Amino acid sequence: MTYHLEFSALLPYWQDLAWGLWFTIVLTAVSTVVGIAVGTLGASARSFGPPWLSGLVRVYVELIRNTPFIVQLFFIFFGLPALGLKLSETTAAFIAMVVNLGAYSTEIIRAGIDAIPKGHIEAGVSLAMTRLEVLRYIVLRQAFAKIYPALSSQIVIVMLGSAVVSQISAPDLTYAANFIQSRNFRAFEVYFVVALIYLMLSILLRYLLRLIGDRFVKVG
């Protein structure tokens, strides 16, 4: 028996795909912004904070970087209710994404901070700036310029990795694909089209990140 490609079988479901795509975009955008904020705080605490805080951040980073994302997601969604913390699938997806990117970006940004010559910090301090001011105006600006390419890659990885949230029924693009193929049994067509959408999303995201980089991240 030969398989006849029938892409038109997707047409009745275009709205499901569109909503899934929208959810993936919003999920990625929000977790990128919040995750990098977490990473910035984490990296600052690791490099400039008191030993106990630095140690705590280190435990967080190692914990997240050495366990699978899907296990983190399941723990938050299926595990935490045991402690009385019941989250909707959407909330759980957002939290898992932020926690995950927060850990990875902490490590990336910390590498950038470590690359700043100590003399720049001494120069800032000698100009009567507080450590927080030195961090904000001298260290982080330069650190971001140095690690921007690595951070951009991580953001794309996180966007693609977000497909995993379909496993707790968060209504993303992959969830939509699973739903559609369970209805029309057109697995090849559905996943082929969805793969193409992810591919275009990646290309667009990289382009957007480059624009943002050229505009805001001064390499000097």
Place this chain on the structure above:
Amino acid sequence: MSLVSIRDVRKSYGTVEVLKGVSLEVEKGDVVAIIGRSGSGKSTLLRCINGLETYQSGAILADGIEVGGLHANLRELRRHVGMVFQQFNLFPHLTAAENVMLAPTVVNKTPKKEARAIAAEVLAKVGLSEKMDAYPSQLSGGQQQRVAIARSLAMRPKVLLCDEITSALDPELVNEVLRVVEQLAKEGMTLILVTHEMRFARDVGTHLVFMHHGKVHESGKPKEVFAAPQTPELQQFVSGIG
């Protein structure tokens, strides 16, 4: 009272004592040149004055503020004590003018426009008016160091600490930096310089301090000290440099 008063300061790194009881008085308008071999403690002493290094005993008072106290107001102290480094340490993501404007705007809350005027003034003083919008990477070493001096001057310091500020420069770029420092000295700026430029120390300095093994080994008026070093160590040091 002296502008900077250093009294019997001792400092150790672990078991190694690098400052073994240093005392020094610096009056307003003095130009103090500190010379000595590497490892004699001269840079460490300088870095103690603005609190970049701590010390274990003794006292340093700069502009009336006790530097080493547990609750020392280092921020207030550093507004009046500028520092220029061997490695310039300009902020590479900022232009020359922005490097100069940063501390006035952030620390003193000077409005941007006013800070820009200060930057124009101090960059003119170091002869770099036309480089205001250049990035450090576009400047020569000598120009970068002059921007670093201007950056310190923008805070209107009462005393300027210079830590071997020409040691990282190519020989032909040393003089343009020394000329700027000499001009500052003429205008009455109080300067404490760790330097290897003996001729400069002799001609521009009002006081010479020779450090040896963590102590002030010999000091006095530069011309007299150079003409007739009293200790064999300084004689050897001076003749060694030629």
